[in-house]
Amino acid sequence: MASHLSHSSVLVVDDEPGIRQLISLHLRRLGCEVIEAPSVAQAIAVLETRRPDVIVSDYSMPMANGLDLLEYVRRRQLDIEFILSSASLADVAAGARAAGAVVIRKDELFDILSPRLREAS
Numbered sequence: 468m469a470s471h472l473s474h475s476s477v478l479v480v481d482d483e484p485g486i487r488q489l490i491s492l493h494l495r496r497l498g499c500e501v502i503e504a505p506s507v508a509q510a511i512a513v514l515e516t517r518r519p520d521v522i523v524s525d526y527s528m529p530m531a532n533g534l535d536l537l538e539y540v541r542r543r544q545l546d547i548e549f550i551l552s553s554a555s556l557a558d559v560a561a562g563a564r565a566a567g568a569v570v571i572r573k574d575e576l577f578d579i580l581s582p583r584l585r586e587a588s
Contacts, residue, residue: 476500476517480510480524480536486573490523493577507531511539519547523580525573526553526563534559537568552576 477499481487484505491501502519504510506528513519522540526533533551540547549568553559560570571579 475521476502476519477521477523478502478504478510478513478517478519480504480507480522480528480533482506482525482528486525490576490580493580494523497581507533507536507539510536514540514543514545518545521548521550523550523552523576526551526559534562534566537563537566541566550580 475498477494479487479490479494479501480503481490482505487503487505491503494501502513502517504513507524508531510522510524522536524533524536533553537549537551540549549566550571551559551563551568552571552573554573563570
């Protein structure tokens with residue numbers, strides 16, 4: 468990996484532990500500092516004390532979804548790159564993009580994530 472992202476911190480939000488850990492491992496291998504949250508509520512708790520450079524969030528989660536987290540970030544005018552992933556983009560793409568998020572299908576996440584994070588750093 469030619470370009471390391473050692474100065475980038477990324478908050479990974481996904482309710483599925485295996486997916487969250489896989490994304491986190493990939494990001495750590497790229498040199499990122501990774502913070503994990505299994506829910507939107509826990510991600511918001513993290514954001515009360517930390518400011519990651521990037522948030523990578525799943526869309527579909529119980530109680531609150533990735534768009535709810537994006538809305539929270541935008542309402543507070545936090546300058547954080549937001550990447551939203553979903554197995555199906557049809558329901559979320561327009562609203563998320565209108566709010567400034569990058570929207571990526573889950574099956575394309577790893578292919579697109581590394582170059583996208585390099586752009587954000």
